[in-house]
Amino acid sequence: MAVLGEIRKRPWLLMGVIALALLAFLVNPDSIDKIFGKNPSILGKVNGEEISRDEFNDQLFVLQQQAQQQGQPQNGLEEQAWQVLVQSKLIKQEFEKLGLELTDDMFWSQLQYDPMFAQNPSNFDEKGNFKLQDIKKQIEGLQEAGQAEMYNAWIRNKKSIEYRMMARILFGNLGNGITASKKEADLVIKQRDEIANVDYVKVDYTSFEKTNPTKVTTQDLTDYIKLHPTRFKVDANRNIGYVYFPATPSAQDDAASLNELNKLFLKGSDASNGTENFQNTKNDSMFVELNSDVPYMPQYLKPEQLPTALKDKIAGATVGQTFGPYKEQNYYIVSKLLDKKPTDSTMSSHILIGYKGAERSTATRTKEQAKKLADSILADVKSNAANFDKDLKFSDEPNAVERKGSVGWTTPESQFAPGYLNFLANNSKGSIGLAETQFGYHIIKVDDKKSGAMAYKVAHLAKAIKASDKTESDVHNKATRFIQQVQGKSFNEFSNIAKKGGFNMQNPKAVTRFQGQLPGLGTDKDGEILTWAFDKKREIGDSDIFTVDGTGDRIVAYLVGKQDAGLANPESVREQIEPIVKNKLLAKKIIDKINAAKAGSLDQIAKLFNTTKANSDINFFNANIGGSMEAKVAGAAFGVANNKISQPIEGMAGVFVVQRKSIKSNKMPGDAKQVVDAIQQQNSNMFGQGYLKSLQDNADIKDYRIEVWDKTGHQQ
Known part of the structure; x- marks a missing residue:
């Protein structure tokens, strides 16, 4: 079946919005009675619309199937599930605000454009027409054949397809309104072609700091964060330090x-x-x-x-x-x-005769009836090989006639049913015979064979090579001595003791409750450490020992800091923003010094900072000056009159003062229409991602997961 085959083969195509996966997770349903306070069936809200436990649990089988098929670990999927479901809610809300409605007729008419169906050639006939009625019959057949599990899988995944459809329609409607005018194109052409020649003085931040040391305080970081609240909005997180004690075999x-x-x-x-x-x-x-x-x-x-x-x-x-x-x-x-x-490669074709109860089969015939029909077809094909194409009409495999029953080239390592591969391995080119697999009875025709490289069993x-009980005991004793040494100590002392002992210490500054894996660890205890760190009773300075299952490795964790949802703790993002903030502080000092000196020429400014005047060409599209890209300097170069000195400009690598000498035009290829098309295409490409981020940044999102999860006592 084409629909079910796609669900099994590529479940990730079914889930999420814009090629992301809606994954499942969360609270242990058996623990509901333990919850008091928040409704345990509601995990959060997006602009007042609830995110239910069922919305996650309905997707659990897809998550498990995807992880198994791709050989991926299941840690850390919870946060991805939450983020994508939030996006789905936002898209649905915007879709409805515009007065749009996804009717049943619209759903079926749009199905051919969904990646799950659009990327499967078997869903289209030779003329490229979408086989909608065949697909509907396949879905209805699941119910009629009593395949409740498979039908429910379709119903659950239908919701995800609907989200994708709403996203495509929403972005399509809004994207059609993205235009660019000729006036805008003329401005871009001017910015592209005009080049300003300037004299300038650059006061480099690094050089200036050598004689003007500048310290960035926590308050400086706080002030910067408050100026950019959207960029520094964070979920609840913890600062954890941990030392790893491997039970390395002796x-x-x-x-x-x-x-x-x-x-x-x-x-x-x-x-x-x-x-x-x-x-x-x-x-x-x-x-x-x-x-x-x-x-x-x-x-x-x-x-x-x-x-x-x-x-x-x-x-x-x-x-x-x-x-x-x-x-x-x-x-x-x-x-x-x-x-x-x-490892011979074999080209083969088959006619599949399924029966009620066979894997993926919607046939209603009994197994005995299927065997009788298969024997009859085999006899007909053996009497005349040309009858194979005629008898393909009996095949229960989707699109068997169009594909002439071909399964293409296979090798002994191919992911095919063993019974089918055994037949191919033991029969030569031109052979016709019968094989039974979990899918039913196959009348197989060996079309061709190619010799391959040698394979070995x-x-x-x-x-x-495992650590002995003695080795594990030594590791436990080492970890125990370490935790005794750090009890009641500051994190600096924790870090110094670990460093002195030569131990492997990690300190991710901000880990979230549902990220699943901890940087530098990746053990089965990562989830347990996160649960420990987010326990409401946990206090800064607490530490504990965790034992990794199977290896005997020990982990000593230390809670460095706690961050509630809101603006980021300044110190947790110091490494990220300290260089930016320091440059701003240095820029203020430099600009104040220039203004106080009332310097009237570039030569005076250069002398003031013991540097030199330089000359450069610059334009908006190539704003490289003094070894760095400086968009603000390019703006000033075109904003000041010829031979006039600009105000001091706070740049990326230093403070600049420019004096424009002249402007020349270097006409580049491309007319206004081409530029209009390019601007429109660029804006259209950027629209979806920017629009979705804007919706999320400005949404009222309530996340109850930590409270609900912790009250259920659930652990990863």
Whole structure:
């Protein structure tokens, strides 16, 4: 089924607004009875419109499927889910404010433009017409076939498609109003072509500070933040310091792991009464499953997919040959070559006969009826191979006739049903036969075969190099001594003690409750540390020890600071804005000095600061002067009359005073119409992102997640 296939293959296309994913998370439903205060089913509001728990939980299966298919960790998805859902609400609200309505008819008419459907050629016929009625029938068929889970998946994802449609229609309507006039184009052409020649004096901030040391106080940072409140609006966050104590295996632990492997490799396994070892076992897969720290994998792999120690040796090896022991990352390994064969590529076609209960099938026939029909088609095709195309009409695979049943080229490593791949592996070009998979019965025709590179099936007997109980105990004692030393101490003392001990310390200045991972850590305890730091009982200066599951590593965390939602704490953003604020303070000193001296020429100003006068060309499109891009200086150069001295200009790299000598025009290619089109296109491209950011910056957003989450006792 095309619809369900897309849901399974590319769930990320279904979710969110403008190619983002609406993901699921949050409160443990079993803990509802523990909540008092905020409504546990409401996680927040956007301009008064509620964000419900159900809106997140309805998307949970999509999150899990996406993470599994892409092999991604599930930490940190909560904040992404929140942000995208907030954006979805804002778009819906603006959509309705404009008097727009997404009717059912509009939904179906717009479906062909949604990425989920637009990017799948099978949703269009040979003439490019969208197969809307076929898709509707497929969705209706889910209900009729009793596929409740799949139908509910469609209903949940339909909401996300609606958000995307509203965004596309909203941005399209507003974007159509973005225009550019000829007068605007003429101004841009003038700014592009005119070049001012100026004499100037630059008082460099760095040089000036050498003789005028300037300290940026917390109040200076605060004043700057208040002037730019939108830029420094932050969610509740915490300043956490943490020291990591890895339970690194000792030399004795390393030797013990190697000895354990050698015992299984050379002498025998206790699990097999000491008589069987990896060299003489008759059942390699079972021996590995019983004795190895990594599972047995039956796939055939190319040399580049094998461990480094085998890549250059495997080609000349014989079946049964062993390699090792060798060390790969944190394992000692012995590998045995079980089989090798060329990875032929096969072109094949099939007719799929599904039945009620088969995976992804909407067929109503029984399995027995399906087998009978498949046998009949097989006999017909075997009697005359040309009948294959005629019998494609019986196939339950979407668009089978249009695609002539082709599945393209596959290899033994392709992500296909094993039963299908086994048939291809064991049959030559021109063969026709029947194979059964979880999807039903396949009448398969092998259209072509190409020889490929050699692939190898290898069994790996591996033993992890783990920290022993003694090593873990030593690490615990080290972490315990450290936390005892820092109890009641300031963060500076915490940092100094860690540095003196040679320990690995991290200090992210602002971590949020739902970001999932902590910079520099990435352990299963990150979420627990965040929960600890945001506990309402937690006080600045508190510290605690956390043990990483599976490794025995210890983490000592220290709460440095607490920040409520609002404007950022000045010290938390000092590294970000201190250079800017310092330059502003230096600029004021320089300008005050120029004004106090009442200097009437560039030479006098240059002498005042022990620098020199210089000359340069500058224009709005290339505002490079004195080694830095200075848009304000370009503006002043065109704003002052010839041979007049400008007021002091606070630039990016220093304070400038300019005296314009002349203006010349350097006509560049491109007429007014081209410039109008370019301006309009640029503004249109920037509109969506800027518009959405503006909506979010000015929205009344209430976030109850911390309160609701913490009262449920939920932990990541």
